[in-house]
Amino acid sequence: MAEILGIGCSHAPMILNPPEEWTRMRERIMSRVPNYEPPPELMVDRGGDDWLSAHRENQGRLAKAFGVLHDRLHGFAPDVVMIIGDDQAENYQSDNLPVFALYTGSEVEAYPFHRPSARVNLWNGAPDTRYSFHCPSAFAVALRDHLILDGIDITSSTVLRGWKYGLPHAHINPMLFLDPDGKLPLLPLFVNCYGEEAGPGYPPRPTARRSYDLGRAIRRFLDTRDERFAVIASSSWSHSFLTHRFGGVKFDLEFDRRNLELLRQGRGSELARLTPEDIYLSGDHEFLNWIVALGILGDRPAEIVETLDAQSQISFKVFCLWD
Numbered sequence: 001m002a003e004i005l006g007i008g009c010s011h012a013p014m015i016l017n018p019p020e021e022w023t024r025m026r027e028r029i030m031s032r033v034p035n036y037e038p039p040p041e042l043m044v045d046r047g048g049d050d051w052l053s054a055h056r057e058n059q060g061r062l063a064k065a066f067g068v069l070h071d072r073l074h075g076f077a078p079d080v081v082m083i084i085g086d087d088q089a090e091n092y093q094s095d096n097l098p099v100f101a102l103y104t105g106s107e108v109e110a111y112p113f114h115r116p117s118a119r120v121n122l123w124n125g126a127p128d129t130r131y132s133f134h135c136p137s138a139f140a141v142a143l144r145d146h147l148i149l150d151g152i153d154i155t156s157s158t159v160l161r162g163w164k165y166g167l168p169h170a171h172i173n174p175m176l177f178l179d180p181d182g183k184l185p186l187l188p189l190f191v192n193c194y195g196e197e198a199g200p201g202y203p204p205r206p207t208a209r210r211s212y213d214l215g216r217a218i219r220r221f222l223d224t225r226d227e228r229f230a231v232i233a234s235s236s237w238s239h240s241f242l243t244h245r246f247g248g249v250k251f252d253l254e255f256d257r258r259n260l261e262l263l264r265q266g267r268g269s270e271l272a273r274l275t276p277e278d279i280y281l282s283g284d285h286e287f288l289n290w291i292v293a294l295g296i297l298g299d300r301p302a303e304i305v306e307t308l309d310a311q312s313q314i315s316f317k318v319f320c321l322w323d
């Protein structure tokens with residue numbers, strides 16, 4: 001039976017930027033919300049320097065949290081690191097969009113600084129900076145075959161063809177903190193979290209129940225194996241611009257705080273009951289990545305390493321461990 005370490009973290013684009021860039025990032029992202037009016041909650045940590053002090057403090061907390069996760073991951077010495085993230089119309093677009101896809105190739109690359117928003121980054125990396133990872137393809141193929149025979153009709157892919165930058169930001173951004181040198185075998189799993197909100201012609205996102213069921217099926221496979229397995233759930237939780245309950249102006253902290261308490265208590269299976277409407281209204285689209293991981297981990301209490309809950313962050317961010 002495999003030993004399993006769980007990690008939860010954010011992949012928000014701004015985690016690559018120095019704090020001096022964060023207000024510009026927020027303004028750029030929120031400018032997409034029609035008739036946007038800043039909510040009063042946004043002003044809480046503005047201070048006398050337009051959030052700069054708050055951003056510096058939050059960036060320090062974020063880096064420290066990633067440091068804790070990094071050390072625990074490498075201390076665990078996994079044979080396989082599965083990272084679960086959503087491809088946001090990057091490799092998978094409306095012409096070919098699997099609900100769930102498993103990467104079965106033997107290597108994968110990424111260019112996280114190619115985006116204009118990442119040109120000013122913590123690593124002073126040039127736009128053509130390349131990161132590469134080796135991937136456990138034999139394990140991935142065995143997992144894929146097990147899942148299909150277990151009733152999960154998963155897609156698999158040995159290459160990423162949709163664009164020329166390799167891994168999407170959901171997968172590469174956390175890896176810049178957790179394993180930038182590509183020492184560990186990386187197994188990307190893709191979840192169509194945005195669904196029809198990715199653009200015209202896109203199919204709906206999977207349900208929380210089906211996402212959890214996928215996790216349980218992965219766990220049944222792991223129970224037949226001896227590898228040391230780490231799973232990384234990659235995403236912030238409620239996103240301001242997706243929170244339809246509040247017109248897209250602020251994230252749903254109350255909803256997320258309730259869910260966080262369930263995680264803390266080891267009651268993650270209850271999150272499989274979230275309805276499509278719950279997710280749509282609370283802006284927790286990307287939380288589906290976490291629900292797959294919860295299915296793998298089962299009802300184990302999470303150790304909450306850090307949370308960032310200021311509305312100036314655009315999304316609620318949780319850093320946690322299950323070990």
Ligand SMILES: [Fe+2]
Pocket residue numbers: 011012086088170235286
């Ligand atoms: Fe995302």
